Amino acid sequence: MTQLLRLATAGSVDDGKSTLVGRLLYDTKSVLADQLDAVERASANRGSAGPDLSLLVDGLRSEREQGITIDVAYRYFATPQRSFVLADTPGHVQYTRNTVTGASTAQLAILLVDARKGVVEQTRRHAAVLALLGVPRLVLAVNKIDLIGYDESVFALIAKEFTAHATALGYREDAIVTVPVSALVGDNVVDRSAHTPWYTGPTLLAHLETVPVDVDPHDAPFRFPVQYVIRPRTEEHPDYRGYAGQVAAGTVAEGDQVVVLPSGLRSTVTRIDTADGELTEAVAGRSVTLVLADDLDITRGDLISSVLDAPVPTDEIDATLCWLSEKPLNPGARLLVKHGTRTVQAIVTELVSVLDEQKLSSVDGPDQLRLNEIGRVRLHTAEPLPIDLYTASRRTGAFLVIDPTDGGTLAAGMVGAPLPVLHLDGETANDRALVSPGP
Structure with a gap:
């Protein structure tokens, strides 16, 4: 079985994210013949001389008409070395919320950055979001390298600027790889380019196939949110x-x-059942049914945990929110908090601070939290929740x-996650790096 890598793309609009993903799909022969025929027809209708590979990802009709990505598009592809699940996220600032969705796992x-423009405002914003979400590794794809004549000095300046920004956010340098690419013509995407003899690193695909994968830690404390209580009450299982x-x-x-x-x-776990039979143990990501030794009052929303390092239920939550709604958040707002399989009422007791993604500074005491803003808040819940950091x-x-009022999602929250801000000496406000390069 090949190992799975979950990855996401981000960057400014028109930096070529969809074309890059399309190139990966096309050059790894992960495109069905009928899909390619449809893309070729759509490309011809738009007057393109060849197939517009971005259309392999831009599946929404409105995206094809506008030539932009406005939703998260998920794609699956595989090579002999590894399988991939990729989330292509939009570049417009008003869709930063979609970036949060696509990068959350x-x-x-x-x-991506355009080699002609370098690191821009949206690049810094996306990097801050990725750091906040705890995405362990970054690849900076300096795209459209052909449009600057494959200039090594321009590439080096962009790589230096971005690395400085990412390390200020808490990334370690060995968790960052920078690759000069042209998604349109294929330079260093799947095949190494003869136009960049000065670049000695891996192609994008080679890096994706070999980068160590930070899997869910099976030695972490056990957590199991209860989704459903099964009581068949049949003659066979009374x-x-x-x-x-x-x-x-x-x-x-x-x-x-x-x-x-x-x-x-x-209690004690006596059985671990699945649709395929019993297991002696189950690891993170496995869907199972647990049978306990004691007849306890357990319902949907409860959390079954290891006794060691069990979280302490609390009704006071200090968290960072990525605000996803056009309706702003005000102090005193009444909300619902969904943690695992449990949903409880909550009230906003304080808006602590909001992040300035460009200056990497924190502004204390904001009056509101607005669409796409990231801020620290304090919540009081009607019932205690067993939460982890x-x-x-x-x-x-x-x-x-x-x-x-309508069940719509307003924000994604992270318990205790620090805002990625800078001290005056240039060091991050985090006591330790947000992410590590892994094994």
């Missing part, structure tokens, strides 16, 4: 009571001692903020 992000869900973090095995939160009741667990340290 990414293990690597490809951030007393069966199982708790279905997906292992969010860690590993669970038969005989493990567990605690149910927020009640604090304890986002830096310890991306799955159980994250939550959604929901509008109680």
Whole structure:
């Protein structure tokens, strides 16, 4: 079985993200014949001399008409070395919320810049979002390198500027790779370009195939949000009571001692059931049904956790929000917080600060949190939630903020995640790097 890498693309509008993804799909022969025929027809209708590879990703009709990406497009492709799930995110500033969605589960992000423009405002904004989300690795693809005559000095200046910005956000230099590419003609995307003899690093695909993947840590404390209680009450299973869900973090095995939160009741795992039969243990990402030794009052929304390092339920949350709604957030607002499989009422007790993504500074006491802004807030929930710090667990340290009037998603939240801001001496405000390069 080949290893899976989840990745996302980001960058300013017209930097060529969709063309780059299309090039990856096309050159790895991951495009079906009928898809390519459709792209060729659409390209001809637009007057293009050859197939516009960006159309392999820009699937929405409005995107094809405008020639831009306005939604997150997910694509799957594979090589003999590795399988990939890629989220192509939009470049317009008003769609930064889509970047948050696409990068929320990414293990690597490809951030594009136009070689003629270099690092721009949206580049810095996206880098800050990626750092905040804890995306472990970055690739800076300096695209359209052909349009500057394959100038090594321009590439070096862009790479230096971006590396300085990314390390200020908490990235370590060995977690950042910079590649000169031309998505349109294919330079250094899949095949090495003869036009850049000065570049000795890997092609983009070669790096994606070999970069170490930071998998879900199976040795992390066990977390299991209960999605459904199974009680068939049939003649064959008159007393069966199982708790279905997906292992969010860690590993669970038969005989493990567990605690149910927020009640604090304890029991022992006696069985781990799946549709394919019983397991002796289950790791993060596996959907299973747990059977416990004791008949406890457990319902959807509860969290089954390892006894060791179990989170302490709290009704006071200090978090960072990526605000995704056109309706601004005000102090005192009443909201719903969805953590795992549990949804509770909450109130905003304080807007602490908002991030200036360009200056990497924090502005204290904002009057509102507006669309695409990132800020620190304090929430009081009607019921205690068993939450982890986002830096310890991306799955159980994250939550959604929901509008109680219409059920729309208002924000993505990260518990205790620090804003990526700078001290006056140029060092990050974080006590330690947000991300590490992994093994």
